[in-house]
Amino acid sequence: MTAAPGRRSSTFTRLLRHGFTDATAAERLLDSAELVLLRDDPVLLEALGGTADPDLALLGLVRLLEAQPNPGARRELLDTLIAAKPLRDRLLGVLGASTALADHLTRHPGDWQALVMYEAYDLHPGVEEFEAGLAEADDPVSLRVAYRRCLLSIAARDVCGTTGVAESAAELADLATATLRAALGIAEAAAPEDAALCRLAVVAMGKCGGHELNYVSDVDVIFVGEAIEGADETKAVRAATRLASHMMRICSETTVEGSIWPVDANLRPEGRNGPLVRTLSSHLAYYQRWAKTWEFQALLKARPVAGDLDLGEEYVAAVQPLVWKAAERENFVPDVQKMRRRVVENIPLAEVDRQLKLGPGGLRDVEFAVQLLQLVHGRTDTSLRSGTTLDALKALAAGGYVGRADAAKLDEAYRFLRSMEHRIQLFRLRRTHLVPEEEAELRRIGRSLGLRADPVADLHREWRRHATVVRRLHEKLxxxxxxxxxxxxxxxxxxxxxxxxxxxxxxxxxxxxxxALRHLEALASGVTRKAAIQRTLLPVLLGWFADSADPDAGLLNFRKVSDALGKTPWYLRLLRDEGAAAQNLARVLSAGRLAPDLLMRAPEAVALLGDGDGGGLEPRSRTHLEQEILAAVKRADGSAQAVTAARGVRRRELFRTAAVDIVGSYGTEEQPAEADQGALVDRVGGAVSDLTAATLAGTLRAVVREGWGDSLPTRFAIIGMGRFGGHELGYGSDADVLFVHEPRDGVDEQEAGQAANKVVSEMRRLLQIPSADPPLLIDADLRPEGKSGPLVRTLKSYEAYYRRWSLTWESHALLRAEPVAGDEDLGRRFIELIDPLRYRADGLDDEAVREIRRLKARMESERLPRGADPKLHAKLGPGGLSDVEWTVQLLQLRHGSAEPGLRTTRTREALAAARTAGLITEEDAATLDEAWVLATRVRNAVMLVRGRAGDTFPTEPRELAAVGRYLGYGPGHAGDMLDAYRRTARRARGVVEELFYGAAER
Structure with missing residues (x-):
């Protein structure tokens, strides 16, 4: 039948006014034979306009009418639709929200009658009502149909607003319970001999256990099996396993009616690798000995739902005491938080902004925060022991564990996000937590949530608003x-x-x-602006402190810094406004003693942790450092004051270097931990070496200026040796040096020598004046004749000594000689003097190699501390720094003349050059490099954590944990760190055995 143009125009307009987007198609459907009696009915149009998607609802209604088996059935549906508003709203509401349920009604056209009843019990059905609805299902196909029929009624109440999101989620959990019971009944009927052997309890976990299930979700369960009296336990458990497996298949397998939902038993002990069914005693043995924190967190929602409910109750009663002791486990909070971070990190980048459940500000943030508080306080307050998120949140607020205003905001956000999730899943009955991108789908979701003015824009605004609230309150809670x-x-x-x-x-x-609470009171109490900002910062800072090995130290140090800088206008503004600064500070203050001690001596260095005028954390070049120190020396009144000023610069720059090291190792939310640990080690070694060189240059200038003005009677240069010359100094390293001078023209050699010796003596005295700063010790023991020789020589004296008396060890030591301060030309000529000695054209003979081996063995036997575990000694132990460095240096001594790339003072550069030259395989070079970097990081970590140098891992648990945190090992994994170090060192020692100890035979 074709409508007249005038009526068509009027209908077309009315359709648009009622929310139809394709009025032409809608008008055509209204003109169909099925709706001929209702096409002008304003009640129908109004009802369609009230649905989430009027076009979809109208199409579904036509399909349902077409599917009716005869005209009488079609007429009955139309009559009921006209007469009964509750049915009309329910049916059209479902058809406008779910294509999947519309498909079900088309396949089963009589199921619309499940929506007719509107009795009191129908408003909030429970397990018994759903069991009655599934009672006639005796096979997987009929169970699937009956399940969808029950689901239809839940969805109808949901979309019509008869029930709220929490009640709908509880109904879905009750329907899942009834379905599990029906599926188990079918399995038992198929294998009565198995059912006669065992007791099988089905314990719901996750959202089903918590009475807050989604429309489409895995149903998490745990199975407990016991033998009936007189039965063999092994046979009974096997029988229970067969029943459980069959029950899972009934729910999970796809039939002509599709599937119901997957039953997931992976939360059981040992996950998918563990037995599907265990006895109660086996469960308890596992939880008491092996369970991880997250497993107790999961058990918080455990609830017996099917099978032998008495056995299920026994199981829950047995595990509950363990659940409520979980918060007493070491590293409980960091473990829970780390698991949450891991979930977020595993979300594909393209999906993060669309994730309702797992993304930042999503449903999981609310659930994790609530569960964390339940586990902490539920030990002593039984009112908190609910498996339902919103009930638990309400109890937390009532008990004062969460502010009422915060709890109300979270409750509102959680309900909105769950409603969005329900509407998204309901459309096609597919398991998803992603917000769709298509405008039509967003429009339908917005309208279904009552957002009618501009559904798409309003939906985005409300979603982001609630997600922002959750993000802000997640930690704050x-x-x-x-x-x-x-x-x-x-x-x-x-x-x-x-x-x-x-x-x-x-x-x-x-x-x-x-x-800790006293520190919080001192920081947060009062009505000042300072206290208000601190109250904003502290919730986040406390989380970062908790992520460290020593939260007490972090909070104490923060109080000290705040007391020192609290009245400084820029301090709190920096932490509040520059996101990285606060987290960088938290990392630095809780990572050990060295960085906080340096900061306490110069609190204004906090500015370095931001991105403003402080220069950031990038270490400064030697040129800039020298310029600043020399300028400070020039302004100083006397050499002592000058060296104090140089020490001040050194203190600040040591803090900068320690901070970049800690932040690079720990990482932050904005900047993950640096992946290339070798680059981090090089940066720290170079920065400390440059700083030491600049400090010596400033000290030298101060001494010369005070004693001789600007005209020292002899040219004077300082040559860096060992790690100093190799740009590899650690925080606690001594500065190995040689001093060389050359009388100026017309100056008596004796006068020049006296001046040079006085310079050396005064430099050492000034640098050894007691101070709270890390010491800078000058060690000149690598000079000719060692401790017995003069501290300073002329260039000619060095030349004469090396020509006549030089020993193998001296050539070895000179491999790392590099000018670091003083007269540049003299330093360059010293290097020209020693190059032929350290890079000999004839290499080394076998006797020289044996001598180097003897020297190494003697050094290790004499210097390894008594009682130390050699395998964990980063410097002298097997595979440690000494092993790697002596191996590389032996290659330099043998091949440096022929291979220019080996002529470097830096260990890693020399190792890379040896690999390029084919003197060592790529695999062996990588093994040695890894060991050297790790050993260097261990020494740096020990200094950062303890505030004093050390070559072995600390024995005190917190210090050991802090070293582990620096090296990338989370709470409770110090043993893994030690094992990894031993492994790395053992592999390196194998290479050293071949290259160093086998060198004479090669």
């Missing part, structure tokens, strides 16, 4: 109540009780919670 508990600024607000505050601090890893 755990830490903010601590501040409210000590700051006492919110009268009438339920406050965290003192014992609950202490519980929370202990869970965060604070060893002295009472002192």
């Amino acid at each position: 755990f830490y903010r109540p601590l501040l409210d508990a000590v700051a006492q600024l919110a009268p009438g607000e339920a406050r965290l009780r003192p014992e609950a505050a202490r519980e929370r601090m202990v869970a965060l890893g604070y060893a002295d919670p009472a002192s």
Whole structure:
């Protein structure tokens, strides 16, 4: 039938007004034979206009009418539709929200009658009502049909607003419970002999266990099996496993009606590698000995749902005490937080901004935060032990563990995000948590949530608003109540009780919670602007401190810095406004003693942690450092004051270097840990070496200026040796040097020698004046004749000595000689003098190689500390620094004359050159390089953590954990770190055995 033009125009307009997007197609459908009696009915158009997608609802209605088996059935549907508004709203609401349920109704055209009833019990059905709805299903296909019929009624109440999102989620969980029972019944009917042997309990986990299931989700379960009295346990467990497997297949397998949902048993002990069914005692044995923190977190939602419910209750009762002791486990909070971070890191980059569940500000953030608080405080407060997120959040607020305003905002955000998730999944009944990109789908979701003015724009705005709230409160939820508990600024607000505050601090890893709470009170109390900013910063800072090996030290150090700088206008503004600065500071303050000690001596160096005028964390060049130190020396009044000024620059720059090292090793939210650890080691070694050279240059200038003005009677140069010459100094390394001078024209050699000796003596005296700064010790023991020889020689004296008396060890030591301060021309000529000695044209004979071996063995036997574990000694142990460096230096001595690339003072450069020249395989070079970098990082870590130099891993647990954190090992993995070091060193020692100890035979 074709409509008249005038009526068509009127209908077309009305369709657009009622929300149709394709009015032409809609008009054509309304003119179809199936709807001829209703095409002008304003009630129908109004009802269609109230749906999420009127076009979809109208198409679904036509399809449903076409599917009716005869005209009488079609007429019955139309009559009921006209007469019964509840049915009309329910049916059209479902058809406008879900193509999947429209397809079901088309395949089963009589199922629309499941929506007719509107009795009181129908508003909130439970497991019994759903069991009745599934009662006639006796095979997987009929179970699937009955399940969809029940789902139809849940969806209808949901889209019509009869039930809220929490009630719908609970109904979905109850329907899943009834379905599991029905599926198990079918499995038992198929194998009565198995059912007669065992008791099988099905325990729901995850969202099903928590009574908050999605429309489409894996249903997580754990199976517990026991033998019935008199039965063999092994046979009973096998029988229970067969029943459980069959039950899973019934729900998961695809039939002509599709599948119901996957049953996932991977939360069981040992995951998919463990047995599907265990006895209760086997479960308990696993949880008591092997379970990880996340497994106890998962058990928080455990709920018996099917099979032998008494056995299920026994299981839950047995594991609950273990669940509520989980917060007492070492590194509990970091473990939970790390798992959350790992989830986010595994989201494909293209999906992060569309993830409702797993992304930042998503549903999982609310769930994790709530569960964390439950596990911490549920030990002593049983009112918190709910598996349902919103119920638990309400209990946390009632108990004062979460601020009421924060809890209300999270409740609202969680309900909105879950509603979005439900509407997205309902459309095609597919498991997804991604917000679609197509405008039509976004429009349908927005309209379904009551956003009718501009559905797409309004949906995006509301979604982002709620996600922002969740992101902001995710960390705050755990830490903010601590501040409210000590700051006492919110009268009438339920406050965290003192014992609950202490519980929370202990869970965060604070060893002295009472002192930590006093620090928080000092920082956050009051009505000043400073206190207000601190209250904003501290929730995030506390999380970063908790991520370290020593949260107590981090918080204490932050209080000290804040006390020193709290009245400085730029300090808190820097931390508040520059995102990286606050996290960098938290990392630095909680990583050990060295960096905080340096910062306490110069708190203004906090500015370096930002991106502003402080220059950032990039180490400065030697030229810039020398210029600054020499300018400071020039301004100083006397050599002592000059060296004090040089030390001030050194202190600040040591802090800068330590900070870049810590941040590069720990990483931040904005900047992950540096992947190339070799580059980080080179940067630190180069920065400390440059700083040492600049400090010596400044000290030399100060001494010369005070004693002789600017005209020292002899040219004077300082030659760096060892790690100093190799640009590889660590934080606690001595500065190995040689001093060389050359009388100026017309100056008596004795006068010049006296002046040079006085310079050396005064430099050493000034640098050894007691100070709180890390010491800078000058070591000249590598000079000719060692400690017995003069501290300073002329260039001619060096030439004469090396020509007549030089020993193999001296050629070896000179491999790393490089001018670092003083007269540049004299330094260059010294290098020209020694080059033929260290890069001999004739290489080394076998006797010289044996001598080098003897020297190395003697050094290790004499210097290795008594009682130290050689395998963990980073310098002298097998595969340590000495092994790698002596091996590389032997290659330099043998081949340096022929291979220009070997003529470098730097270990890694020389190793790379040896590989390029074919003197060592690529694999062996990589092995040695890895060992050298790791050993160097261990020494740097020890100095950063303990504040004093060391070559072995600390024995104190917190210090060892801090070294591990620096090296990239999380809480509880110090043993893994030591094993990895031994492995790396053992591989390197194997290469050394071949290249160094086998060298004479090669």
